[in-house]
Amino acid sequence: MGEAALLAWAAATLRSATPLLLALLGETLTQRAGIINLGVEGQMLAGAVVGFGVAATFGQPLPALVAGGVAGLVLSLVHAVLCLGVRANQIGSGIAVWMLGLGISSYYGRAFIGGRVTTFGPLLGMSPVIWAAILLVPVVGWWLYRTRPGLVWRAVGESVDNAHALGIRPRLVQLQAILVGGLLSGLGGAVLSVDYTQTWANEITKGRGLVAVGLVIVTRWNPFLVLPTALFFGLCEAAVLRLQAVGLAVSSYLLACLPYAACLAVLTIVQLSARYGRDMPEGLKDVFADSRTSG
């Protein structure tokens, strides 16, 4: 493969990976504090539709991204109120948020189907958003492992009771974690519609948010591993498009299974290894263990 083709692959991978990267980063932080939020998919969709709407209306990509992030944050507030306020089941609550995001994005997106927006001009060959997202990863990682608030965050995820006994306010931390997750996933959705596809289609995220929740386990709740994980997923996606263009004999649909199947495979392997028990925040284990269903 020529150098130009290689660069094209790399660029496509990065572009494809960025929305997932942001959502993955957000959910990693949320789960680090001991909360699982399946509503990431809904938050991404909300961010995507709001971001697209703002971009289409005002023609400016930056306020669109900001608006998308805010939309995701607002939607995540529902999850926060349900989980922290009334102690609702986290999985049920996340799915409710997913439904809401799904509905809201279809509802308001109807007006935008087929529309196009312009985005940022390229910076060093790629959208500046991609550079920002890549830089965000080590920043977040540094924050989690090398600052006091990050340490507190991790402690809360391990044990709410112990954190409380140490004088921390765990629910406040968890609220922040959910909201930050909402902000980042909303941003990821906006990046998807405004920067990546620059158009709107129904259910534009194709389950990226749900994959992100699963992939957090693959990243072992370590923000630094978010980048390679997202890149892997982006590569699979880029491969689907490129191989299709080349006319390869492999069914694009089987290829499209790859990220999901790979995620499942890695989850299985990780679960089998002893390290899994070590890496998962203790607070999450109660959620992942047989959750009691209602009634």
Add this chain to the structure above:
Amino acid sequence: MTRAVLSVGLAVLAFVAVGAAFFVLIGKPPLTMLGAMLRFGFGDAYSVSESLVKATPILLCALAIIVPARLGLLSVGADGQLYVGALAGTAVMLAGAAAPGWWLLPAVLVTGALGGALWGGVAGVLKARIGVNETISTLLLNFIGLLLVNHFVYGSWRDPANLGWPSTIPFPPQATVPSLLGTRVHAGLLLALAAVVGGHVWLVRSRFGVALRVLRENRKVGDMVGLNYRRNVIVTMAIGGGIAGLAGICEASAIQGRLQPGLSLGYGLTGFLVAWLAGHSFLGAAPLAVLIGGLIVAGDALQLYAKVPAASATILQGLLFATALAVSGLARRGSPPRG
């Protein structure tokens, strides 16, 4: 029985409140809109039949969620199981299409159920043997199931005669689930209702159903008396998957007439909602599925007549779910803690 009635009643109340709030928010008169929805969903024979058509796969998917939930498993995999069930059943249909006989329909249905059972069983085995969380694994398997169907429908199973839209050849009459009373409602509904009644009796009165309850209520005690949790994980996931697989093959056979992309219109997710609202009881799921089916039909009609996007039905479902969660969370707060 009382729990079923209670959950339905509460759901209706919650829906009225939530729906009214939603319509106020989007600037439409709430009472008028709610009345319109009731008319569109159940106002005449046609609406009722359409609601039942929608309710059938929703109910089956809800049952697919409820069976593992009786053990405490939170599966979201009804969509994937639906797709794989449709896939398996269609394979048999294609094999027998050249020389169909009376045996084709039962074979298609059974294979459909088996396909779904297999898909559910995969998640079950992953959970029982390895401990992979069933919510995440079923979510991922949903996508894989959907893509597998696409793979075949766009590929080797594609009907060359159908140029505009990818699909298989139509189901021959011998493989078509019969319709009821000349409407679009099909025998799948009867299967679903039979499953509701039979399943209810089975889960409540059989040794197996009681064992599930014991394990869910207190795993340690269940272990102590020799109940095997892991085996029951696989069994319940497989049974649930089989029911969803039935939904898939019935949809393909009776409603769409062929296997094509977009087989499920979010039935899995809606089924999850219905299962939850029903308090994970078989009996409660039936009327709730009909109500939600009506909601979706009304949503489609609203789009035509009131210029309100059909997605409002999805938003309303989401709001309903959130309300139900909040209410049950608050109710639990009121009751004294155990032990």
Add this chain to the structure above:
Amino acid sequence: MTSAAPPAVRFRAVAKSFGPVRAVDGVDLEIRRGETLALLGENGAGKSTLVKLLYGVHQPDAGAIELDGRPVVIASPAVAIARGIGMVFQRFTLVPALSVLENLLLAWPHTRWRLGRDHAPVLARLAVLAPGIDPARRVAQLSVAERQLVELVRVLNMDARCVLLDEPTAVLTPLEVERLYELIRPLASQGRAVVMITHKLADVAACADRVVVMRQGRIVDEAPAGARSDDALVRAMIGASSVVEEGTPPARIGAARLVVRGLGAGFVRDVSFEVCAGEVLGVAGVAGNGQRPLAEVLAGVVAPSAGAVHLDGRSLTRRDGAAGLDPRVAYIPEQPLDNGVAGALSATVNVALRRLRALRAFPDWRAEAATARELMRRFDVRPPEPRLPARAFSGGNLQKLVLARELSRAPDLVVACYPTMGLDVAATHAVHGHLLECASRGASVVWFSEDLDELLGCAHRIAVMRDGRIVGVLAREHASRQALGRLMAGSTGQVA
């Protein structure tokens, strides 16, 4: 010699109840600087609750807490920490997944926003107190004693002027206990107020300047250390028996049926004993010394890590994947609602639970309900309504329900774990009757209890558990509250 300065902490008529239970019942206590106070008492005496009131984990229902003479409200541990009160818990508050250093930084009040490289002030005490511990190691990899040391460093780093230690020697080996004493003793001389909760007399002798004995939520004795003999302290802890239980243990004792050799399970180590047919072996000891793990291994609920259990020559040790408890065994677990029944299910189902796997695919629930009703009447479960869910029954009736299920199977071995805990007199009497009846029919009975009077009245022999071991077995004729109390508290000196 009056001191002008007020005591570091004063409790004034403090009370705290949890539901109907009065954990702390009108306590007046002073904690002084420069002094190590030992808070002595049995389980449930209220010492842990009292100290948790000071640390802000609970809030008093009545009375006041004063710090340096001023009344304060300590609404949460954060407030306690801010006021210089540090607590080393029995259940550690260290986060196992984080490193030692990270745990210390978490608790240190002066940690900066950026966790830099220089952690000398945080690690200084660690280097002095526990030089062998690498601060980069995860807490999960440390031994229990090492964790205790890190906990202590955590509290000292707070420059806590009041250090609260909750059962600090509970899980340590004798050597580790000695090292801990060496660390605790100088704390008070540095000007701190130190409170040590314990039920062991050795702790008191080694570290305390003053002893306060609590029983049933009240202070029953207070004296400088050394002013009271061991006997006097034990008497204060367990009190004089008020009701003499007249049990009637069966006269005949047959051959050894239950043989336990070298049993080990987690904390429990090297337990060996035999129980004959028709014999009741009581197991006494303060809760938390390994009774529950031992009971579970005996009954076959969990597999032991070492040793074996044999009943009538056939093995009773649980193997992995075994199908439930051996049918010869009746198991009466402690806290029946959590461990013995499926609370939401009906009494009918719960009574049939041990036979569940053997029932038909569609059992005749009518017949089962009739059986259950009959059993409930026989065992005086009120109300004798089998359709009620198990959790609807009060504590005493639930325990009788479990007994009905377990004892009606004519077992060869009965393992009863605190069977009368929380029951009223009538229910207690009924339980005694049923257990003794089993013994009279030839079963071996192992009966764990915290109630010495109960065991003295009903058992043929009484074993005492402490620190996961059986530290003594007394025949009924030689057993007395004093003798048992000494074994439980670990007082030195042989028992007559």
